[in-house]
Amino acid sequence: EVQLVESGGGLVQPGGSLRLSCAASGFTFSSYAMSWVRQAPGKGLEWVSGISSGGSSTTYADSVKGRFTVSRDNAQNTLYLQINSLKPEDTAVYYCTKCPGSTVVVEIDLYDYWGQGTQVTVSS
Numbered sequence: 001e002v003q004l005v006e007s008g009g010g011l012v013q014p015g016g017s018l019r020l021s022c023a024a025s026g027f028t029f030s031s032y033a034m035s036w037v038r039q040a041p042g043k044g045l046e047w048v049s050g051i052s053s054g055g056s057s058t059t060y061a062d063s064v065k066g067r068f069t070v071s072r073d074n075a076q077n078t079l080y081l082q083i084n085s086l087k088p089e090d091t092a093v094y095y096c097t098k099c100p101g102s103t104v105v106v107e108i109d110l111y112d113y114w115g116q117g118t119q120v121t122v123s124s
Helices: none
Strands: 003-007 010-012 018-025 034-039 045-051 058-060 068-073 078-083 092-098 118-122
Touching: 003 092, 018 034, 018 092, 018 118, 034 068, 034 078, 045 068, 045 078, 045 092, 058 068
Parallel strands: 010 118
Antiparallel strands: 003 018, 018 078, 034 045, 034 092, 045 058, 068 078, 092 118
C-alpha cells in the first residue's frame, strides 16, 4: 500500500522558515518523481515544486522560486521542502504527491497518490 506522510508544518511568523518532510512507503521511491502541491484557504490546488526520481532536476512555481527548495533522500525514502522567507500568502495545506513516472509533471490531475497534508500558517 502506497503511503505518503507529511510532517513539519506549523505556525510561523512572516520571514520565517520551515522544513516539510514526506515519508514515502509502499513503492520504489527512487523510481518516481515527486511534487509538492498546496491549497490555500478557500482556493484551489496549486502546484508548488517537483523533483525528478534521481533528484538531479527540480522545478518551481514562479510564486515560490528563490524561496523554496525541494530535495529528496532516496536512501531514506523521504521528500523535503525547505521554505524560507515565508509570506502570509504561503498559508496553505501542503501535500506531497507521487508523479506517474521518473520525470516531474505539473498537471495535478496526473498525480496518483497524495499524502494527508500538513498545515502551514504564516501570521504575526
